[in-house]
Amino acid sequence: MTTKFNKANMQHLIAKRVAQELEGPCVVNLGIGIPTIVAEYLAKDNIYLHTENGLLGVTDVEDEDVDPNLVNAGKLPVGEAIGASYFNSSDSFSMIRGGHVDVAILGALQVDETGIIANWAVPGKNIMGVGGAMDLLVGAKKVFVTMSHTSKDGSSKLVKKCTYPITSTRSVDMIFTELAVFNIEDQQLKLVELMPGVSIEEVREKTEAEFSE
Amino acid sequence: MTTKFNKANMQHLIAKRVAQELEGPCVVNLGIGIPTIVAEYLAKDNIYLHTENGLLGVTDVEDEDVDPNLVNAGKLPVGEAIGASYFNSSDSFSMIRGGHVDVAILGALQVDETGIIANWAVPGKNIMGVGGAMDLLVGAKKVFVTMSHTSKDGSSKLVKKCTYPITSTRSVDMIFTELAVFNIEDQQLKLVELMPGVSIEEVREKTEAEFSE
């Protein structure tokens, strides 16, 4: 039993679901990939977006207003919200590491059954980039992971134990895939919601990690 | 043989002499007491004054322009030079500790014959205040000490070894008193100038520390 998605649909489905989880007022940092799309689904005006390259108060931007020197962490053009402020990279990561950002929404390559994630390197390849991932993992009050439930080869990305280099020893708080939503409590995965049209059997079949229901 | 001074005259004499030693362009931090008076004798306009409470570009201020929220480290009213900037205490001390301030001019209770100074505490009394003295000692590129040559009881303030708690293990660069000017090279005092009307005999008589001429 398999639910079919094209990639864009899947990404938007996940992003929309995460957006619903955000309770304002809060400050949210969005990673690259699916997290970036979350911005499109934020209905409330008291959710403030932080980007680690030095801006609190990110909004979207119309094509004609694009400024090459105003970008998010993915180097995509963004706009400046009312009440926004700019700061240097050290101040930006001080906000993150110091616990002043409420939620970080990140992608992951793997999440293990205790909520530990791997999202910055693949074994056997050169370790070339980490960016702000490790800082966000240790610092954000809550971390939400968004990812496809399985890899291209069909294997589960929710694994018993990460085989890729981990990003932090801190467990994330929630995981959102195209199939289900999980909470992590006491370092244990708990299925809290099936995505529309998805059966519990499908989730079980495609999930290597142990989880409770 | 004793040269007589009243306190104010002595302070101004020393302050004027130190001011002559400053070669612009440079950034100078002035301590409390005699160093504050140095500002009155700065002829050159490329000597910039830093105050650790958060201002680069200190000038004097006319009585009618006094702003209670614009003060120097001695909490005395000051003015704002053209090209001045304000910053927080951490940034201010980062400038000091990071070696970005060229000269610190400080008072001292004692200087020993290796150029180590004591200027923040007296044995047997409560240790109540240190302020920025220790930071300036470790961080300023050059440290000039200004002080009366002797204590009220007539004892030399240039001592063989400090009996008061030292401010830093770093030797200062120059010492200015009402009697003489000393350089410190390789942790040894060297008399480089007698103040007007002062004899070498008087300096020898009133100096406990060894010095070369």
Add this chain to the structure above:
Amino acid sequence: MTKVMNNIQDALSFVKSGHTILVGGFGLIGAPLSLIDGLTEKDVKDLTIVSNNLGESGKGLGILLDQNKIKKGIGSYFTSNRDVGDKYQKGEIELELLPQGTLAESLRAGGAGLGGYYTTTGVGTDLAIGKEEREIEGVKYILEKAIRADVALIRAHKADTLGNLVYYKTARNFNPLMATAAKKVIVEVDEIVEPGVLNPEEIVTPFLFVDVIVEATQILTKEGVVAK
């Protein structure tokens, strides 16, 4: 849900006995005079106060000292208030003296999620006693720990209603650092403006650090502290 409160005592409702409180200012300059005044009217005790000075004799934090509400002071220059020495002599207050740059840096470290840092300041002096010394690339440093607190009481010039802050001249000093290092950050300001009024390039304390905003009722003038 607004951060703006109309009353100093409401703003101070987060302050409890036994708390560690950061108090901005360099002497009276940039000190949260209205909040300090409010504290003198509040029934709290056993406070640990982190502030450059403990006010002046009978002024600012000096009143709190006289009321025996301060259990411990952490600062760099208690000399500005001679009463501190008397209390200390009588064993009525604990004191921790730090170099001014170390005080500032430890607050920054606390706000930035760091545990501590190695500084050259104080190496080989009496203020290094009991602190770890370490050589890094030929230079001697001592380890200083981060400072974090329950509450910060600070003063800024203007706030927008989101909590973005700008400061005024040398009244800035410790305030922006303290804004980062406490669980609850309470700020008094000269003026509250709408979001968008402050220039985004000019904001010193972004709003995510600020919990409560209140208009100052006391201000520092040439003639001293007066009711606004």
Add this chain to the structure above:
Amino acid sequence: MTKVMNNIQDALSFVKSGHTILVGGFGLIGAPLSLIDGLTEKDVKDLTIVSNNLGESGKGLGILLDQNKIKKGIGSYFTSNRDVGDKYQKGEIELELLPQGTLAESLRAGGAGLGGYYTTTGVGTDLAIGKEEREIEGVKYILEKAIRADVALIRAHKADTLGNLVYYKTARNFNPLMATAAKKVIVEVDEIVEPGVLNPEEIVTPFLFVDVIVEATQILTKEGVVAK
């Protein structure tokens, strides 16, 4: 004696083979494009480049990489230029990867005269291998060292002739930190103004950090990097 120079190569006269060079920017945003371009025309080698990225393939620092002038890169996200991986694979370049917040903090520590600091970032990961771990008040940290350099090449929006700098939007990023952490700080700017034009409350980099100012000859536009 003015800090303003009229020519990029004159400004770069402080750069020597074997130097460690800080290069501002987050990718091309806020990067000193004119100074980097000048470096590609200068006969230097064995450079250690500290920068968040090593440019993009064939752009910015990417050109310097292609010219084999870079001995070592210290950064957080080399992924943005696939050529870095190829060079690394061939053993033609050394790399040191740091979390982005650690890169920023180490530069700040370097500029602030600190030896190192304890951070939670990276604890228990492959990037903590070989680094000292330490528990402070129940929390695990690793020790990260300060970064200092011979030269910093940075970009700002406006400079006054004294060297005070302001930045523009997210082009600020690492530039103000790098301005504090090198022996010679060379800045390219969009515009040079007289002292007094920049608001003292708004200056981000006070002039004491800046050694050389030059007007940018290359700017980043929607269409990419173009000559000004």
